[in-house]
Amino acid sequence: MTGMEQQAAHAVAALTTQSIFGFSPMVVGTAVLLGVYGFIIWDRINQTIVALMGATVMLLLGLINHELAMQGVDLNTLFLLIGMMVIVGMMQKTGVFQFVAIVCAKLARGEPAKILALLTLITAVFSAFLDNVTTIMLIVPITLLLAEQLKLSPYPFVFAQIFASNIGGTATLIGDPPNILLGSAVGLSFNDFLMNTGPAVLVILAVFMLVMHLLWGRKMVTSDHAKAHLVKYNPWEALQDKVLLYKSLFVLALVIVGFMAGHSGGLGAGSVALMGAALLLLLDCYPHHSKEQSHRVHEAFGKVEWDTIFFFIGLFIIVAAVEQTGLLNMLAGQLMALTGGDMERTAYYILWGSALPSAFINNIPFVATMIPLIQSMADAFGGPEAIKPLWWALSLGACLGGNGTLVGASANVMAAAYASRAGHSISFMKFMALALPLMLLTIAISHVYMWLAYF
Amino acid sequence: MPKERPIIVKAFTVTPDTTVGDAIDLLQKHGVRCMPVVDADRKLVGWFSFMQVFKFMLPAAVTMEGGLSHIDFAFDTAPGAAKRLGKLQDRTVAEVMLQDCPRLNADTPTWEMLRLLMQHGSPLPVVDAGSEHFLGIVSDQSVLESLEEVLKDLQAEGQV
Numbered sequence: 156m157t158g159m160e161q162q163a164a165h166a167v168a169a170l171t172t173q174s175i176f177g178f179s180p181m182v183v184g185t186a187v188l189l190g191v192y193g194f195i196i197w198d199r200i201n202q203t204i205v206a207l208m209g210a211t212v213m214l215l216l217g218l219i220n221h222e223l224a225m226q227g228v229d230l231n232t233l234f235l236l237i238g239m240m241v242i243v244g245m246m247q248k249t250g251v252f253q254f255v256a257i258v259c260a261k262l263a264r265g266e267p268a269k270i271l272a273l274l275t276l277i278t279a280v281f282s283a284f285l286d287n288v289t290t291i292m293l294i295v296p297i298t299l300l301l302a303e304q305l306k307l308s309p310y311p312f313v314f315a316q317i318f319a320s321n322i323g324g325t326a327t328l329i330g331d332p333p334n335i336l337l338g339s340a341v342g343l344s345f346n347d348f349l350m351n352t353g354p355a356v357l358v359i360l361a362v363f364m365l366v367m368h369l370l371w372g373r374k375m376v377t378s379d380h381a382k383a384h385l386v387k388y389n390p391w392e393a394l395q396d397k398v399l400l401y402k403s404l405f406v407l408a409l410v411i412v413g414f415m416a417g418h419s420g421g422l423g424a425g426s427v428a429l430m431g432a433a434l435l436l437l438l439d440c441y442p443h444h445s446k447e448q449s450h451r452v453h454e455a456f457g458k459v460e461w462d463t464i465f466f467f468i469g470l471f472i473i474v475a476a477v478e479q480t481g482l483l484n485m486l487a488g489q490l491m492a493l494t495g496g497d498m499e500r501t502a503y504y505i506l507w508g509s510a511l512p513s514a515f516i517n518n519i520p521f522v523a524t525m526i527p528l529i530q531s532m533a534d535a536f537g538g539p540e541a542i543k544p545l546w547w548a549l550s551l552g553a554c555l556g557g558n559g560t561l562v563g564a565s566a567n568v569m570a571a572a573y574a575s576r577a578g579h580s581i582s583f584m585k586f587m588a589l590a591l592p593l594m595l596l597t598i599a600i601s602h603v604y605m606w607l608a609y610f
Numbered sequence: 611m612p613k614e615r616p617i618i619v620k621a622f623t624v625t626p627d628t629t630v631g632d633a634i635d636l637l638q639k640h641g642v643r644c645m646p647v648v649d650a651d652r653k654l655v656g657w658f659s660f661m662q663v664f665k666f667m668l669p670a671a672v673t674m675e676g677g678l679s680h681i682d683f684a685f686d687t688a689p690g691a692a693k694r695l696g697k698l699q700d701r702t703v704a705e706v707m708l709q710d711c712p713r714l715n716a717d718t719p720t721w722e723m724l725r726l727l728m729q730h731g732s733p734l735p736v737v738d739a740g741s742e743h744f745l746g747i748v749s750d751q752s753v754l755e756s757l758e759e760v761l762k763d764l765q766a767e768g769q770v
């Protein structure tokens with residue numbers, strides 16, 4: 156909207172239009188936003204606390220009011236996250252991740268190169284449908300065990316799985332939080348992601364697996380004795396709860412069908428996810444008496460990462476406040492001026508411009524800020540439908556960019572923590588030395604893909 | 611805590627620089643499951659037990675925080691465990707011991723003592739509150755015997 160329309164709207168909403176301590180709301184809002192980014196990067200204070208405090212500051216300074224703040228909190232995103240967290244939380248009790256990893260080891264007959272490839276592949280597939288951090292939390296310990304048994308360094312395996320989780324997560328609506336944010340804000344469906352980022356992900360994953368093989372896989376050697384020992388492992392013993400596994404897979408399948416079909420039927424992804432969680436809980440609980448049911452439901456919801464949920468809530472309010480100040484409209488205007496209003500160039504700018512920050516800072520705040528910014532460009536480019544390529548550029552850039560350093564994505568941080576606990580610390584610089592160029596390669600592939608697919 | 615019934619009893623101790631191999635021999639020789647680790651200044655620095663040895667006989671992927679919750683899918687693991695035991699022999703107790711072990715003071719009340727024994731198992735070390743000097747151990751037997759004496763006294767006085 157124009158400056159005057161904005162002022163009028165602000166006056167109606169009782170938002171601050173006068174200066175705050177002598178500065179305009181836009182300047183103050185920007186300062187708070189940068190402060191929030193800064194604290195998140197510094198990591199001196201937990202990021203959920205930072206996000207909630209940032210939202211507090213925005214509200215206290217009058218940069219946003221209660222009503223707009225509440226509207227800014229995207230319940231669809233939160234419900235999608237919570238619903239999937241409940242489902243994954245119950246699935247992880249079944250031991251399915253360990254089961255699949257051991258099956259891979261046996262299929263590979265203990266051959267390290269094949270195990271590397273298979274584990275990379277399954278990590279990518281799991282990450283596409285379940286959240287990346289949980290996938291890493293469940294696949295890394297069994298991987299560390301397998302590597303130890305083969306008397307190999309776990310580094311190549313963990314490195315490959317970090318990349319695989321971020322690459323796989325890019326392919327679907329639910330695979331990575333940036334996609335969830337994007338899908339919800341813009342109205343993109345599960346199918347939209349599958350059809351648009353999916354093909355790019357397939358190519359990138361194939362290239363990545365080839366690089367891993369050339370770099371490490373083909374040089375891995377282990378004794379026949381170690382291989383024979385590994386092949387004796389019994390994956391069925393790893394499965395703790397077969398019944399729950401079948402129920403979970405059934406519900407997961409229904410949920411995915413729900414995502415695919417529901418979008419056109421007016422059923423949001425968040426609702427589908429919650430319905431799936433409710434159904435799985437019902438299936439798990441109905442044979443038991445009330446006290447046991449109570450315990451199970453409590454335990455299931457206990458597995459939800461509430462700190463992540465409130466991090467999102469804080470962030471939603473912060474970004475809504477920043478939007479109100481007009482900062483994002485202004486930045487959008489500047490980006491347009493930079494690219495001369497050419498959408499193809501804008502897309503490439505967004506692709507590369509999202510990848511580099513995402514490598515160094517958590518991509519969620521970045522994506523949350525970029526969404527309204529890009530949305531404000533819609534009119535100039537011919538409407539919401541026309542700017543779809545910009546969304547794919549954002550998704551590919553932000554999700555794949557997370558591979559650049561050990562702090563680029565939460566999954567990376569988790570994997571590094573696990574490796575460290577097992578006595579195999581990963582150095583930040585050593586990781587980045589290989590990860591950054593590889594990440595840039597994946598972005599280059601995305602660039603070519605976008606050129607072929609959309610322009 | 612009644613002064614005439616010793617709850618705190620003596621224990622065999624081991625020094626931090628003893629090798630694990632020798633420490634295991636000591637456990638077996640004295641017929642105990644665990645020993646407080648006490649340095650040259652008589653300060654309690656850790657706790658050595660069979661559990662600490664077992665922890666090192668398992669892969670890190672199992673014992674680390676967030677590690678595998680069970681490992682029954684792995685067969686034929688006796689040789690692997692035995693090899694790890696072999697590698698432990700020359701390491702020192704200091705590398706293997708539990709460092710932040712739960713400990714009692716001389717004036718820890720009886721209820722708290724019982725609660726700690728229930729929570730952490732028996733025996734537990736007792737240290738002097740200020741200097742952290744090792745004073746002895748409290749075990750389930752020593753506490754029970756002491757309380758049985760207290761009960762006898764109370765019954766003799768007609769209070770029970």
